[in-house]
Amino acid sequence: MQDGSQRPKVVVVGAGFGGLSVLRGLADQPVDVTVVDRNNFHTFLPLLYQVATSGLNAADVAHPIRAIVQRHRNIDVRHGTVEGVDWDRHEVQVAGQAPLPFDHLVLAAGSTANDFGIPGVAEHGYPLYTLDDAARLRNRVLERFEAAALDQSLIDDGALTFAIVGGGPTGVETAGALAELFDKVLRDDFHTLPVQRARVVLIEMADSLLTPFGTRSRDHAIDALRRRGVEVRLSTRVSSVGVDHVVLDGGERLPAHTLVWAAGVQANPLARVLGVAQGPGGRIVVDRDLSVPDRPGLWAIGDLAHTPGAVEDGGAAPQLAPAAMQAGELVAANVLRMVAGEPTQPFRYRDKGTMATIGRRSAVAEIPGVPILVGSIAWAAWLVLHLVMLIGFRNRLSVLVNWAWNYLTWDRGPRLIFGPGADPPHH
Amino acid sequence: MQDGSQRPKVVVVGAGFGGLSVLRGLADQPVDVTVVDRNNFHTFLPLLYQVATSGLNAADVAHPIRAIVQRHRNIDVRHGTVEGVDWDRHEVQVAGQAPLPFDHLVLAAGSTANDFGIPGVAEHGYPLYTLDDAARLRNRVLERFEAAALDQSLIDDGALTFAIVGGGPTGVETAGALAELFDKVLRDDFHTLPVQRARVVLIEMADSLLTPFGTRSRDHAIDALRRRGVEVRLSTRVSSVGVDHVVLDGGERLPAHTLVWAAGVQANPLARVLGVAQGPGGRIVVDRDLSVPDRPGLWAIGDLAHTPGAVEDGGAAPQLAPAAMQAGELVAANVLRMVAGEPTQPFRYRDKGTMATIGRRSAVAEIPGVPILVGSIAWAAWLVLHLVMLIGFRNRLSVLVNWAWNYLTWDRGPRLIFGPGADPPHH
Numbered sequence: 001m002q003d004g005s006q007r008p009k010v011v012v013v014g015a016g017f018g019g020l021s022v023l024r025g026l027a028d029q030p031v032d033v034t035v036v037d038r039n040n041f042h043t044f045l046p047l048l049y050q051v052a053t054s055g056l057n058a059a060d061v062a063h064p065i066r067a068i069v070q071r072h073r074n075i076d077v078r079h080g081t082v083e084g085v086d087w088d089r090h091e092v093q094v095a096g097q098a099p100l101p102f103d104h105l106v107l108a109a110g111s112t113a114n115d116f117g118i119p120g121v122a123e124h125g126y127p128l129y130t131l132d133d134a135a136r137l138r139n140r141v142l143e144r145f146e147a148a149a150l151d152q153s154l155i156d157d158g159a160l161t162f163a164i165v166g167g168g169p170t171g172v173e174t175a176g177a178l179a180e181l182f183d184k185v186l187r188d189d190f191h192t193l194p195v196q197r198a199r200v201v202l203i204e205m206a207d208s209l210l211t212p213f214g215t216r217s218r219d220h221a222i223d224a225l226r227r228r229g230v231e232v233r234l235s236t237r238v239s240s241v242g243v244d245h246v247v248l249d250g251g252e253r254l255p256a257h258t259l260v261w262a263a264g265v266q267a268n269p270l271a272r273v274l275g276v277a278q279g280p281g282g283r284i285v286v287d288r289d290l291s292v293p294d295r296p297g298l299w300a301i302g303d304l305a306h307t308p309g310a311v312e313d314g315g316a317a318p319q320l321a322p323a324a325m326q327a328g329e330l331v332a333a334n335v336l337r338m339v340a341g342e343p344t345q346p347f348r349y350r351d352k353g354t355m356a357t358i359g360r361r362s363a364v365a366e367i368p369g370v371p372i373l374v375g376s377i378a379w380a381a382w383l384v385l386h387l388v389m390l391i392g393f394r395n396r397l398s399v400l401v402n403w404a405w406n407y408l409t410w411d412r413g414p415r416l417i418f419g420p421g422a423d424p425p426h427h
Numbered sequence: 428m429q430d431g432s433q434r435p436k437v438v439v440v441g442a443g444f445g446g447l448s449v450l451r452g453l454a455d456q457p458v459d460v461t462v463v464d465r466n467n468f469h470t471f472l473p474l475l476y477q478v479a480t481s482g483l484n485a486a487d488v489a490h491p492i493r494a495i496v497q498r499h500r501n502i503d504v505r506h507g508t509v510e511g512v513d514w515d516r517h518e519v520q521v522a523g524q525a526p527l528p529f530d531h532l533v534l535a536a537g538s539t540a541n542d543f544g545i546p547g548v549a550e551h552g553y554p555l556y557t558l559d560d561a562a563r564l565r566n567r568v569l570e571r572f573e574a575a576a577l578d579q580s581l582i583d584d585g586a587l588t589f590a591i592v593g594g595g596p597t598g599v600e601t602a603g604a605l606a607e608l609f610d611k612v613l614r615d616d617f618h619t620l621p622v623q624r625a626r627v628v629l630i631e632m633a634d635s636l637l638t639p640f641g642t643r644s645r646d647h648a649i650d651a652l653r654r655r656g657v658e659v660r661l662s663t664r665v666s667s668v669g670v671d672h673v674v675l676d677g678g679e680r681l682p683a684h685t686l687v688w689a690a691g692v693q694a695n696p697l698a699r700v701l702g703v704a705q706g707p708g709g710r711i712v713v714d715r716d717l718s719v720p721d722r723p724g725l726w727a728i729g730d731l732a733h734t735p736g737a738v739e740d741g742g743a744a745p746q747l748a749p750a751a752m753q754a755g756e757l758v759a760a761n762v763l764r765m766v767a768g769e770p771t772q773p774f775r776y777r778d779k780g781t782m783a784t785i786g787r788r789s790a791v792a793e794i795p796g797v798p799i800l801v802g803s804i805a806w807a808a809w810l811v812l813h814l815v816m817l818i819g820f821r822n823r824l825s826v827l828v829n830w831a832w833n834y835l836t837w838d839r840g841p842r843l844i845f846g847p848g849a850d851p852p853h854h
Contacts, residue, residue, distance in 0.1 A: 040569060040844045059484040064842050066616035076619060079573040079844070097577055131845060142467060146506040150524055189493035192503060401824055415491045417467045417506070418558060419846035 007032050007074075008339050011092050011102040013082050013270070015042045015065045018302030018324035019108035020391075025332020027072040031339060034100055036078040036092065040064060043131050044390055046321065047399070049170060051134035053177035054142070054185070054415040058131055060398050063391045082109070084273045090297070104297045104335050107274075107284065108328065111265035111303035111319065114281065120241030125261035128170055135419040140258055141178070142417050145186055149193050158255030160198035163246045165238050166262035167204030167211070169356035172221055174260055175202040176359035179228040185415065201231045201254065203238060203246075205263075210356055210364065212318075217356075217364035220374040224358040238263075265319065267304050274298075279306030279316075288346035290331050299335070301327035310349040317349035321389075326350060355382050434459045434501075435766050438519050438529040440509050440697070442469045442492045445535035445729030445751035447818075452759020454499040458766060461527055463505040463519065467492060470558050471817055473748065474826070476597060478561035480604035481569070481612070481842040485558055487825050490818045509536070511700045517724070531724045531762050534701075534711065535755065538692035538730035538746065541708065547668030552688035555597055562846040564687065568605070569844050571684055572613055576620050585682030587625035590673045592665050593689035594631030594638070596783035599648055601687055602629040603786035606655040612842065628658045628681065630665060630673075632690075637783055637791065639745075644783075644791035647801040651785040665690075692746065694731050701725075706733030706743075715773035717758050726762070728754035737776040744776035748816075753777060782809050 008031045012019050015037040026033050041062040050056040069075040080094040091099035113127035126137045141162065148159040162178055164171050179200045187195040202209070202225065208218045209225075209232065225232055237249040246254045267282035276292050279285045283306035284292060290305065292298040302324030310317040317323040327347055334344040353367030355378065363378035373381060383403065390396050435458045439446050442464040453460050468489040477483040496502040507521040518526035540554035553564045568589065575586040589605055591598050606627045614622040629636070629652065635645045636652075636659065649659055664676040673681045694709035703719050706712045710733035711719060717732065719725040729751030737744040744750040754774055761771040780794030782805065790805035800808060810830065817823050 040573065040842075057484050057486040058845060059486070062845065064616070067842070070615050070618075073618060078577070079570075135846070143506075146467065150505075188497050189491070191497075191500060397828055398825060401828060415467075415494070418485060418489065419562070 008103040009101055010104045010106065010335060011036065011100050012106045012108060013092070014108035014110055016045070016108060016110050016302065016324065017321040018328040019106070020068065021325040021328025022106050022108060022301070022332045023069055023075055025329050026075070026335065027069070028074060029336055031074065031335065033075045034078055035065060035069070035075065036080055036082055036094060036100065037065060038081040039131070040066070040079045042068060042391060045129070046386060048128055048131070048134040049174045049177055051131065052128060052137040052174065053181045054138055055177060056399060056402050058135055058419065060395055060402065062131055063395055068391060082270060102297065104299065106331055107270065107298070107300040107304050108302050108324070109268035109270050109304050111267055112269065113261050114264040114266035115261065116264065118238055118240060121261055124241050124243055125259045127261050128174065129265070137260065139417045139419070142415055144257055145190055145193065149190055152193065155194070155197050156255070158244050158257045161201065161254070161256040162199065162258045162260065163201045163203060163254060163256040164260040164262060165203045166264065167202060167206065167209035168262065169210065171202055171204070171262040172209055172225065173357050174262060175200050175225055175230045176228055176357065176362070179230050180359045183229065199231060200229065201233060201256065203233045203236050203248070205235065205237045207235045212354065213364060213366055214372060216372050217366060217374060220364055221356065221358055224362040228359055265303060271304055289334050289344035290327055290347050291344070299331045301331055307347055307349070310347050317347070320354065322352040323349055355385065357382050435530040436528055437531045437533065437762060438463065438527050439533045439535060440519070441535035441537055443472070443535060443537050443729065443751065444748040445755040447495065448752040448755025449533050449535060449728070449759045450496055450502055452756050453502070453762065454496070455501060456763055458501065458762065460502045461505055462492060462496070462502065463507055463509055463521060463527065464492060465508040466558070467506045469495060469818060472556070473813060475555055475558070475561040476601045476604055478558065479555060479564040479601065480608045481565055482604060483826060483829055485562055485846065487822055487829065489558055490822055495818060509697060529724065531726065533758055534697065534725070534727040534731050535729050535751070536695035536697050536731050538694055539696065540688050541691040541693035542688065543691065545665055545667060548688055551668050551670055552686045554688050555601065566844045566846065567685055569842055572617055572620065576617055579620065582621070582624050583682070585671050585684045588628065588681070588683040589626065589685045589687065590628045590630060590681060590683040591687040591689060592630045593691065594629060594633065594636035595689065596637065596781070598629055598631070598689035599636055599652065600784050601689060602627050602652055602657045603655055603784065603789070606657050607786045610656065626658060627656070628660060628683065630660045630663050632662065632664045634662045639781065640791060640793055641799055643799050644793060644801060647791055648783065648785055651789040655786055692730060698731055716761050716771035717754055717774050718771070726758045728758055734774055734776070737774050747781065749779040750776055782812065784809050
C-alpha cells in the first residue's frame with residue numbers, strides 16, 4: 001500500500017472464516033485492504049475442542065494471517081485490538097496504535113460466550129471460543145487430575161467432575177472427547193487414581209441435544225454419549241455457578257470444579273460501542289446487501305451480523321462457518337461493485353448442512369440432498385471435511401498425523417500443562 | 428505404590444535428560460519412585476531454539492512425563508515445584524503440596540541462566556532454558572516485527588536488532604536460525620517493512636565462537652554465520668543492558684530491543700538452599716559415586732552437579748545432555764546397589780562428542796574417533812541424531828514433517844504470537 005493512494009481503503013476487522021473470505025474476494029483487486037485481528041493467526045474454531053481435550057496441538061488449529069495473505073500485495077495486516085470507530089474521521093480505533101482510515105469497514109469480529117446473566121459463569125466458567133480458551137481448559141482438566149492425584153478426597157469435592165452446559169455441537173463434542181480422554185488416556189497416565197470416578201455431566205435446558213438436528217441424529221448423539229459414560233441431563237437449567245459447584249434449577253448442587261460454558265454466544269462486544277441497531281444476541285442488524293443502515297461504508301458479517309431475509313422463509317442465516325464465508329464472499333463482491341459504481345446484490349444463504357462429532361467413529365451429519373448420516377460414516381465425512389477446510393498444508397498434515405496416531409494407538413499427544421493458566425496444583 | 432510399603436522410596440527432582448535416565452534405570456525395580464517436576468512434561472532442550480525461531484511447535488519438543496513412565500507401576504509423578512529438603516524428617520518440600528518422604532533423593536533439576544551480575548540482564552534479557560522461555564522469545568521476535576510494521580522509525584531505535592550474548596552452541600544456533608527466519612520467511616510476511624535492515628548481532632567475550640570445538644569448526648561457524656548476515660562480535664563484553672539497548676565494554680551503545688542471553692548457566696537455585704558444598708556455577712560438589720558428601724541418600728547429577736574426577740585427567744564432566752544421561756544411569760545403578768547391600772561404583776564420563784547447527788545445511792560435529800565434520804554432512808548427522816534422541820514417536824514424526832516442510836519450502840510454520848508474553852504491539 002502506498003501513501004497518498006487514491007484507491008479505496010477497506011478495513012476488515014477479524015480474520016475468522018468471514019474475514020478471510022472477504023480477503024479472498026478482495027485479493028489483487030483495485031482496493032487497499034488492511035485486516036486487523038487481536039491475534040496474528042486465524043483460529044480454526046471447529047477443532048478448538050480437540051485442543052482443549054489434548055487431541056491436537058494449539059498450533060495445529062492456528063495459521064499465521066501474514067502467511068495466508070503473503071502473496072497479495074494489496075493486503076496489509078495489523079496485529080491489534082479494535083476498540084471503536086470514529087465516524088467523523090472515518091477511522092478505526094485500535095488499542096495503543098495509530099487509527100486506521102477507511103472507506104469501507106467490514107466487521108467480522110465474531111462472537112463471545114453469552115452467560116445470560118447467570119451468576120458465577122463469567123468468573124468460573126470455561127468458554128471455548130479462542131485458542132487461549134482451549135489452552136486454559138486443557139490446562140485446567142490436566143491440573144485437576146494432578147490435584148486429585150495429590151489428594152483423592154478432592155474427587156468427592158468435584159475435582160474430577162466436569163460440567164458442560166449447552167447441548168449444541170460444542171457441548172456434545174467436548175463431552176464426548178473428554179470422556180474418551182479420561183477412559184483411554186488418563187486412566188493409564190494416573191494409575192494411582194480411580195479415574196473411573198471422573199464424571200462428565202452434559203447439561204442442556206431443552207429436552208434434547210443438538211436441537212437444530214433431526215430426531216435420528218439427536219437420538220444417536222444421546223446414545224453415543226451415554227455409551228461413553230457421559231451423564232446427559234436434559235430439560236435442566238443452571239441457576240448459579242461457584243468455584244467448586246454448579247446449582248441446578250430445582251436447587252440441586254452438583255460438586256464440579258470445572259464448568260465448560262457452551263450454552264450460547266453473543267456478538268463481539270465491539271457491536272455495542274458502534275451506536276448501530278442490534279438484534280438477537282446483540283448482533284448488528286444489516287440490510288439485505290449486508291451493509292449497515294445509515295452507516296455508509298459499514299458492513300457486518302458472520303456471527304456478528306443479524307441477516308433477516310437471508311433465508312428463503314425470511315429468517316436470518318445461522319451462526320455457522322459456511323454462513324460467515326458466504327457473507328464474506330458477498331461483501332467483497334459488493335464493495336467491488338460499489339467501487340465500480342454498480343448496484344449491490346442481496347445476501348442469500350445456501351444451507352450446506354451441519355455436522356457434530358461425538359467421538360471415535362461416531363458423528364451425525366445432515367447435508368441437504370443427502371440422507372442423514374450417523375455413526376462411522378458421518379465420522380469419516382466429518383474428518384475429511386475438516387481436513388479439507390483446514391487452512392495450510394502443514395496444519396492439514398499435522399492434524400492428519402495426530403488423528404491417525406490417536407486412532408491407531410488410542411493415545412493422545414499433547415497433554416501438556418503449558419501457556420495460559422498453566423500452574424502446578426496447590427492444596 | 429502402596430501405603431505402608433517397606434520398599435525404599437526414591438524421589439527424583441527434575442525430568443530432564445538426567446532425571447529420565449534415573450527413571451529408566453529404576454523402572455520395575457524393587458523401589459518406589461516419585462519424580463517431581465514443575466512441568467508435567469519433559470522438555471527436549473537442544474531444540475528449544477527452533478521453537479524460539481518459529482521452526483517447531485512448542486508441543487514438538489515437550490513430552491508428558493506420565494506418558495513416558497506410564498507402563499512402570501513403581502514410578503509415580505508429582506507436578507510441583509521443589510522448595511527445599513527437611514533433613515530431619517527426610518522429606519522433600521513441594522510448594523503448596525504435602526511433603527514427599529524419601530530414602531534416596533536424586534537432584535536433577537538442571538540449570539538456569541547466569542547473568543554474572545551484569546546490570547539489566549535479569550530484567551530485560553531473554554534466556555532460553557525452558558519452553559516458556561522459548562515461547563516468550565518467539566512472541567517477542569514476532570511482536571517486534573509487528574511493532575516495526577506499525578512505525579518504521581522504531582527500526583533505528585533497535586526494534587529489529589536482536590543481540591545474542593554468548594557464542595556457545597545456544598547462541599550460535601539461535602543466531603543462525605533467526606537470520607534464516609528473517610531472510611526466508613519474515614521478509615515475505617512483512618512486505619511493507621525493509622526486513623533487510625533487521626540485525627542479528629552475536630556477542631562473544633572470547634576471541635572465537637564455540638570455544639570447546641577445534642579451529643576448523645570454529646572457523647566454519649563464523650564463516651557460515653557471516654554468510655547469513657549475522658554480525659559476529661568477538662572479544663566483546665556486555666557491561667549493561669537496558670530495555671532498548673546493550674552497552675558494550677568500550678562504552679559502545681547498541682540499540683537493541685531484544686537481548687537473548689546465552690552467555691552461561693548456573694545451577695538451579697535449589698542447590699543454594701540445601702546447605703551443601705557448591706562448586707563452580709553453584710553446582711553441588713559430589714563424590715566419585717555421585718553421592719553428596721555428609722548427606723546420606725542424597726545424589727546430584729547433570730548440570731546441577733560438579734563431578735571432579737569424572738574425566739580421566741581429573742576434571743569434571745561437561746554440562747551436556749550425554750553427561751547427564753550417563754550420570755543418571757550410574758545413580759540408578761548405585762541406588763540399587765545400596766538397596767542390595769553392594770558397594771557403589773564411581774562415575775566415569777565417556778565423551779560422545781558435541782555438535783552445533785548454524786542453519787540450513789550447515790553444522791559442525793566433533794565426535795571422538797570420527798574426523799571433524801562441518802557443513803552439510805554435519806548438518807545431516809545433527810538432524811538424524813536429534814530425531815533419534817527425541818522422545819516419543821509422535822514428536823519424532825511431527826518434527827520430521829516440520830523439518831521436511833521447512834527444508835522443501837523455505838517456509839516456517841508456527842510463527843504464532845501465543846502463550847507466555849503474547850500481546851499485540853502498542854506504541
